[in-house]
Amino acid sequence: MYGVGILKGLGITLKHFVDTYVDDFKWGIRRYTSDEGFTARQGLETEGLFTVQYPEEKIAVPERFRFVPFLVVNDQDHATEPDADWCTSCGICAKVCPPQCIWIIRSTDPDTGRPVPQPKDFFIDIDICMNCGFCAEFCPFDAIKMDHDYELSDYDRTSTHIYNHAKLAKPLSYWQMIAPSRAEQERLSREADEAAKAARKRK
Amino acid sequence: MADPTPAIHNPDYPIPEELRNNIAITTLDRIYNWSRAKSVWPMLFGLACCAIEMIATAAARYDPSRFGMEVMRPSPRQCDLMIVSGTVTKKMVPQIVRLYNQMAEPRYVLAMGACASGGGPFKEGYNVVDGIDKFLPVDVYVPGCPPTPQALLHGFITLHEKIESQSITTVPWYRKGESEAIPVPILGPDLIDLRQASLINYMSTQTPEPPQPAAAAEEPVAG
Numbered sequence: 001m002y003g004v005g006i007l008k009g010l011g012i013t014l015k016h017f018v019d020t021y022v023d024d025f026k027w028g029i030r031r032y033t034s035d036e037g038f039t040a041r042q043g044l045e046t047e048g049l050f051t052v053q054y055p056e057e058k059i060a061v062p063e064r065f066r067f068v069p070f071l072v073v074n075d076q077d078h079a080t081e082p083d084a085d086w087c088t089s090c091g092i093c094a095k096v097c098p099p100q101c102i103w104i105i106r107s108t109d110p111d112t113g114r115p116v117p118q119p120k121d122f123f124i125d126i127d128i129c130m131n132c133g134f135c136a137e138f139c140p141f142d143a144i145k146m147d148h149d150y151e152l153s154d155y156d157r158t159s160t161h162i163y164n165h166a167k168l169a170k171p172l173s174y175w176q177m178i179a180p181s182r183a184e185q186e187r188l189s190r191e192a193d194e195a196a197k198a199a200r201k202r203k
Numbered sequence: 204m205a206d207p208t209p210a211i212h213n214p215d216y217p218i219p220e221e222l223r224n225n226i227a228i229t230t231l232d233r234i235y236n237w238s239r240a241k242s243v244w245p246m247l248f249g250l251a252c253c254a255i256e257m258i259a260t261a262a263a264r265y266d267p268s269r270f271g272m273e274v275m276r277p278s279p280r281q282c283d284l285m286i287v288s289g290t291v292t293k294k295m296v297p298q299i300v301r302l303y304n305q306m307a308e309p310r311y312v313l314a315m316g317a318c319a320s321g322g323g324p325f326k327e328g329y330n331v332v333d334g335i336d337k338f339l340p341v342d343v344y345v346p347g348c349p350p351t352p353q354a355l356l357h358g359f360i361t362l363h364e365k366i367e368s369q370s371i372t373t374v375p376w377y378r379k380g381e382s383e384a385i386p387v388p389i390l391g392p393d394l395i396d397l398r399q400a401s402l403i404n405y406m407s408t409q410t411p412e413p414p415q416p417a418a419a420a421e422e423p424v425a426g
Contacts, residue, residue, distance in 0.1 A: 051266045054356045067354075068346060099317070099324040127320035127334070130348040153345040153358035155365060157320060157336060161344055 020048030063179045066133045066146040068126045069093075071168045072175055085169070086143035088117035093135035093144050101128035102135065122165040127157055142186050148178045232370050239283075239309070240366040243359075246282040246302070247275035251289025253316040253349040260352040270359055279305040284362070287339075290318040290325055291332040293394045297387050303339050304384045308376035311366070313358055314341045317348045324348075338388060338396065 023046070024031060031037040038057055041050050052059055074084045087104075094102040107120035135144045147170070154160040176183040216228050249257055260267060267273050276282050279302045291299065303312065314335050317323030322333035335341060342365055345358035375382060386397035395403065 050264060051269070052264055052353075053269070054265060054353055055360060058353060099326060125321060126346045127344055128317055128323055128326055129346065130317055130324045132348075150347060150351055150354040151357040152347075153343050153350075153354070153361045155343060155361070157334070157341075157344050161320070161346060 016048060023048035061148050061150075063181060065148050066131045066136075067150045068129050068131065068147055068152065068163070069124060069133075069135055069144050069168070070147045070170045070174075071122060071165065072143050072145055072172055073169045075171045075173050083169075083171075085118055086141050086172075087119050087122065088141055088143070089119040089122075090117075090140070092138050092140065096134045096138045098132060098134065099128045099130050101125040119165060122168055124163045124168060125161065126152060126163055127161045142190070145175050145179075233367075235371055236367045236369060240363040242271040243283045243311070243362065243366070244274045244276050244281060245272060245284045245286050246279060246306070247277045248302070249288045250291060250295060251318065253288035253319070256349040256352060257286060257288045257315065257355065260355045265352040265356060267356070267359065270356075270363065272359060279303075280307060282306055283309065284311045284313060285339075286313045286315050287319040287335045287341075288315040290323070291335050293330050293332060293390060296332050296335075296338060296394065297390055299335065300338050300385050300387045304387070308382060309374065311342045311362060312339050313343045313345065313362060315345045315355060315358065316350055317346065320344045320346065332394065338385065 023041075027037055027040070031041065032053075040046060041048075042052070042059065072086045074081055074086070076082050078084070089104050089106045091104055091106075094100075094104055101124055103123040105120040105122070107116045107118050108114060109116050131146070133146050136146050152161075172183075218226055218228060249255075259265065261273065261275065272284075279285075283306075285299075285303060285306065287299065303310070312335065314320040318325060318331070319335050320341075322328075322331060325331040326333050332338070343358050343362045345355055347354050350358065371377065388397060389395045
């Protein structure tokens, strides 16, 4: 018989429509105002409408989410070197970057003319970046990490979407906030490395 | 983010004290832009993987009908917004430019994702255009590879802010005369942008200069 599929499909739509009101009566206003209501609406058990009211509420991104990279710098209240770059401008990230969207300007000592392990400037064209995370994966100093901020749209490409060092630098505490378990893991492995190095020196 | 009440939305007209609660003053721009920004109809076409993410945005969880954008029209005559969602190949760009020319003004272009904005991973590929902005005037660039649905929605909101900051007195589509169509590029041995045809003609008629002889080599030191 023709038309049964259409009726079934429309029945599903109607069921969700009715279930939205059932959910609304069950939860009341909390369905739209509280965090539990949002989680319940997004969960597997939800029956009614599950639309994310985007600018007001956002689905939390997972810790391993990758968007445009950022550079890790020391916190402002760091004991000895506030705001110091972790990046040594070694250029490994620029080499492994598949779409080649990273440019690094290395800095040199003005007196001796010898290179200083610090970037003078650091550019990422975020309109080329393919969010693969190779730079963060290959960086031997944990100095470049993938950000979670995806709200980057803008009106002009050349003036706003080629990020320089000032736009890329974010403190370590930001990385610890967006990816707590990975930051902790990296801190432990760095400390183990340093301990091993010190032990080698003592010998 | 733009100023919530840009200057064009503030008529700056003094209301007498006794009429404060009875009169609301706005500008024509505000009503005009409000109605325009809340009914932007995108064109129904996708080019690559970003289109999948655009479909996800158009589905129930992110639901662009909250912004009046759920009506994706398959005809350029009925569209306000062209979402260039994906890699723009040299073979596809003549069609895209033609579609843009067929759209009625006011029209907007949103470059979605790395490929449409700047070429992305294929930026120096033999068959890929490095960003649709080489041919079309792009209004909003949404970075990401691909942008998540929420990132695309942020691009939509950015576009709405742009629409709301335009003024009816300065927009190009109310000027006198017809607006110029963008010449459709020709797919040849390499893509020819007709807007640069005179430059290409000029350069092809010039005879290439003979290569300068290298600076005289130093006398080889004997021994």
